[in-house]
Amino acid sequence: MIKETRNLLVVLLPLLLLCACVEPTDSSSTSGTSSGSALNANPTVPQERLTKHDAALRFLTAYIRLDRPMALRYADAKAVSKLDWNVPHRGNIPYYDDKMLLQFHGGWARVYFQEIDGSFRVSDLEVHRR
Numbered sequence: 001m002i003k004e005t006r007n008l009l010v011v012l013l014p015l016l017l018l019c020a021c022v023e024p025t026d027s028s029s030t031s032g033t034s035s036g037s038a039l040n041a042n043p044t045v046p047q048e049r050l051t052k053h054d055a056a057l058r059f060l061t062a063y064i065r066l067d068r069p070m071a072l073r074y075a076d077a078k079a080v081s082k083l084d085w086n087v088p089h090r091g092n093i094p095y096y097d098d099k100m101l102l103q104f105h106g107g108w109a110r111v112y113f114q115e116i117d118g119s120f121r122v123s124d125l126e127v128h129r130r
Helices: 002-020 034-041 052-065 068-074
Strands: 095-097 101-104 107-116 119-129
Touching: 052 068, 052 095, 052 101, 052 107, 052 119
Parallel strands: none
Antiparallel strands: 095 101, 101 107, 107 119
16 A cells, blocks of 8 residues: 555656646636736736746746746746757656756747746747757
């Protein structure tokens, strides 16, 4: 029983960590109210206050999923356009460290941020290919 539980944790822990980086869906933000629609209409207005680390992890989650629309919620189009969103990672999962570096198969990128009303978003990437 203990061995089965340990094996299950080994399989599920990476998924749980990845899910922790994802913004929960709020049904009120998709309502027809003018404040909700105005907030979603302008991607540069932060929906919540994010630290640099939070913004980078959410951007990384989008990149791991190859989910460009999600990435655009946390990064400028200029930054998003510098990565290849069409090539699957094939087990080479990208990661982000607190030195503002995004590591991925085939290279790395320095991550730059912009602060907007006390919240951060990825403003640019300096991509270096191997």
